[in-house]
Amino acid sequence: MVLFDSHIHIGQFRYLYSTPQDVLDFLTKVGVDRFAVSSITTCEGNNEKVLGEMLEMVKIGGMKVVPVFWVMPSMLEDGWFEKFIDCRIQWKCLKIHGYFCNWDTDGWQIEKVIAKATELKVPLLLHTGGRDESDAGSYMNVIKRHPEQIFILAHSRPVEQAIDVMQHCPNAWADCAFTPPECVSEMIKCGFADRIMFGTDYPLHNVFYAGENMEDLYHKIVDEIKGSMSEAEWDLVSHKNFERLFGKI
Numbered sequence: 655m656v657l658f659d660s661h662i663h664i665g666q667f668r669y670l671y672s673t674p675q676d677v678l679d680f681l682t683k684v685g686v687d688r689f690a691v692s693s694i695t696t697c698e699g700n701n702e703k704v705l706g707e708m709l710e711m712v713k714i715g716g717m718k719v720v721p722v723f724w725v726m727p728s729m730l731e732d733g734w735f736e737k738f739i740d741c742r743i744q745w746k747c748l749k750i751h752g753y754f755c756n757w758d759t760d761g762w763q764i765e766k767v768i769a770k771a772t773e774l775k776v777p778l779l780l781h782t783g784g785r786d787e788s789d790a791g792s793y794m795n796v797i798k799r800h801p802e803q804i805f806i807l808a809h810s811r812p813v814e815q816a817i818d819v820m821q822h823c824p825n826a827w828a829d830c831a832f833t834p835p836e837c838v839s840e841m842i843k844c845g846f847a848d849r850i851m852f853g854t855d856y857p858l859h860n861v862f863y864a865g866e867n868m869e870d871l872y873h874k875i876v877d878e879i880k881g882s883m884s885e886a887e888w889d890l891v892s893h894k895n896f897e898r899l900f901g902k903i
């Protein structure tokens with residue numbers, strides 16, 4: 655089975671620190687061939703550290719790695735946005751987190767990030783869920799305004815809103831990170847199998863499910879998501895959509 659994970663992190667999450675090597679070793683063990691990864695250290699505001707982690711990730715992971723630039727609003731004002739863009743990493747995706755930070759969906763800040771994603775011809779990953787301002791539906795208008803730009807609704811939350819956005823916007827995709835299998839199944843039934851990507855948010859499970867066997871847990875997640883659709887649909891969700899968005903190697 656070919657399996658790509660579109661939602662992976664390295665770095666500091668609460669008390670857990672995951673090095674690029676830790677994450678690469680784990681994903682290799684569970685059979686993941688390619689993955690899209692951002693550094694969750696970004697939330698600490700230590701950009702120097704984030705840059706070091708991402709450079710290391712790309713260096714050791716090579717072609718397996720799809721590097722994701724997690725943009726914070728502060729970076730648009732302090733020069734770090736340009737610094738990250740101009741670094742040696744060839745970003746394949748940009749990301750913003752509307753739960754962790756305030757992103758005005760009508761503001762110049764989000765427009766600047768979208769303009770860069772469009773220029774680089776890469777998707778923009780949007781965290782969804784947690785509060786009104788970051789729920790999937792709050793991005794409807796901004797996604798509609800940019801029909802040429804692909805947006806990925808990370809976590810697909812809440813699922814009715816994710817479905818609504820995907821119905822109105824053919825440029826809206828979704829990932830399955832922490833998405834209950836029954837929600838994935840609902841989206842599949844709506845005909846979105848060609849716009850959904852498997853993803854897990856690993857290694858955050860080490861914190862949320864501390865004490866559990868991570869390999870077993872990962873395989874269980876794969877099995878549950880796989881079980882929520884047909885074989886042909888899983889073919890798309892597990893890797894073909896990822897290839898379509900991030901390129902083949």
Ligand SMILES: [Zn+2]
Nearest residue numbers: 661663831855
């Ligand atoms: Zn995440």
